[in-house]
Amino acid sequence: MTFAKLKAEVDNLRPALSAEGLMLVDLFMPFCEAQQATIKKLEDKLAVTSGNSSKPPSKDDFKPTKARSLREKSGKNPGGQSGHKGSKSRLIDNPDEIIPYTITACPGCGSNLSGVSPDGFIRKQVEDIPPLKTIVTEHRIEIKTCPCCAIQWQAAGCPEDIKHEFQYGPRVKAISVYLSAFQFIPAFRTKQLLKVFGVNLSTGTLDNFRKSAARQLPEFLETLRFSIIASLCGFFDETGMKVKGIGHWVHVAATELFSLFMIHPKRGREAHDEMDVLTWFEGILHRDDYHSYHAYPQATHSLCVAHLLRDLIYAIDRDKQGEWADPFIKLLLQVKRQKVESSTSVVDRRWQGRHRKKYRELLAIGLKQNPPAVKEDGSTRGRTAQTKTVNLLLRLRDNEDEVLRFMTHALAQFDNNQAERDLRMNKVRQKVSGGFRSLVAAQEFMDIRSFVATAIKRQADPVEELVNLFTPGNCDYMKLARHPE
Template identity: 35%
Template sequence: HRPAACGGCENVLAQDAEAVGFSWSQVFDLPEPRLIVTEHRMLKVRCHCGHITRADHPHGVKAPTQYGPGVHALAVYQLVHQHVPCLRTATGAADLHGAHLSEGFAHTALDRAASHLAPFSERVVALLQLADVAHFDESGIRVASSLHWVHVACTTHLTWYKAHAKRGKAGMADAGVLPYFTGTTVTDAWSSYLGYGTAGALCNAHILRDLDGVHHTDPTGQQWAKAAIDALTTANDAAHAAREAGREALTSDEITSLETQFDHAVRVGRSTNPDPPPKAKKSFARQLVDRLIRRREDILRFLHDLRVPFTNNQAEQDIRMTKIQMKVSGGWRTLDGANRWLLVRSYLSTARKHGLNPMTVLRDLFAGNPWLPPAPA
């Protein structure tokens, strides 16, 4: 771009006026939407014997006209990663890319994606079974207008979802990870998780919320709850600082000091909330104190093993995406349909955790080359 006139004297600038430099601006934009059509011609060749042989179709090309891996990837990306309903997925593909899809095409694309993910499901379940620390959670969903449960097993690099009619051990067994898991589980206080893994850690976000509720209800009478909150947050800060410094563990003196602070608060809570009269129901504060005593080792496990996080936020964040799908669609018509959606969601979530583009791994999937999470070194 050349200026037309001088900004000083306002004279017209000659075309051969000396250029002494430039400034620049960049505009990022999208091209006009269009489909790229690739035509494959399978030659027919006559042999000297008179027989005519036609070349085979390339891999993945089966019909006179069809949509390719990119269009299939777009439909599944919208349905599963962005939680867009089928009709809007079809409309969006036409508006944005000139691909006039039907709702049936979108459904079929999702089914095709799930059918190619058997190697992925085997790999991710096996890796989760071998993980040192893994997070587990469950949440209610609607399938065929009835309550079902989606179970999640995950780490910072892996995600696995499975829907089941039961919330407890039957659903956990069907998911395939917990019955064979030998590491440390990070869970909420749901009793069905007891007995799995070699060690368990409780989500301290739940503990802090319960302690805050007890203190908020009676700030004067339940001061111990605030002291317990302070003890846990101080311990979490110490563990976080140790990890940031590259340390493998806290010292025994550090652990003893932090545990003593927590134990003192719990003892005060025990004396503040004595045993109720016979047949009387325990107050929530007393129930919480009993849980802190009963599950002390699991609550404080993050101090003894710095690989164990303070909360179960990883599982809660991963399972939250299924709740978004529930808000959009209201549920699934069949359990098989729910598990197909969840299988593809597991694939995309795991790929995203490895820094991969979801459209890229979906395109690879439909091109016959599904991505697999790497095995540990």
């Protein structure tokens, strides 16, 4: 029974109660109301899922959630579509080895067929990997003593980067770092995997490879930072990460071509200023509604609408706000569809006015049903606690331009998925190997991750680019951090 029903029944019974009964009712009803409010808060908290909030799917309870997909049905059957080119393997025109099978005599009559031209061939190919083995190159430096001056000399020409009696080459280092920074394979399993190549490494050596890669990257990262600042649109987000068991934040500044990661103890303005991208960025800033992003007015802000859609679903499922929230979802998806179908990636101006009018009408209905709470004493100092639905309505009302930015700007996107996709891989690494043991190691990983993720976005081979990074004097990898000409 809700408190409203309880209060109605008690009010009906009041005329028949004695003075003592009325006193008990007035004493206990406030406790019942407070209890009901506490229960409502707990139920609201339990109702939050990955489908109606920013909560990740891994944090969902093990129970089925109400299916409510935001994707529109395509009408196509599952699987490969008609006319789809399959990915079946094709015969290679220039195989590495050909084993011929010839006919020298007729199996029937025994005639000699050695000089008869073949009618054709049946080709069958087998593709395999040769035995994996490293190549050890010995640099044998000759030493001689001059019989005239009795001075001992050694031959010149050995590369200066070969400083030790034994060391690993750039490809071994590159593959080791690639397995850690891209495939997220823990150190122990990386050691086991490299044994396939005949390489026996220690955990300390793997750590040294990571440190060596990070030492080569400052110039690359600085160029990458400037390239993101100069971009016309960027995507920014953050996610939690443990360092020595203490919560930290991984921040990302990304575009379609670049990814820059940084780990910091703080989530907000202090971390953004240390990253030093948002301070100078003047393009379209895709973000969620975290308050620290409001401190950069020089950029053109664009709110992630996907976050808002999940909040609207919560308002429908939990607070029964379907009258205005369901049409609101349909409105936002209609605008998205029109943007995708537009040749200019901008919704027609006539439709923009209609959509804004509908936007405000639905907001008015929502605010009428859910008026913002005011303080009992009428004070306006400080923030007044609001329900989740009211906060959503106020966010939609106060940030209309930011919410509809994707409707009016060709480069503005409907969501902030670019940043979330970049961050998701860091969360995968955390699930595989846990957190980091030191902040220095964590930032080294983020620097290398910035390099590898950018290489993949630029459609470059990350292993080969890491080989370039580990090869002294080879700066070809720097092109990855620059805008294409």
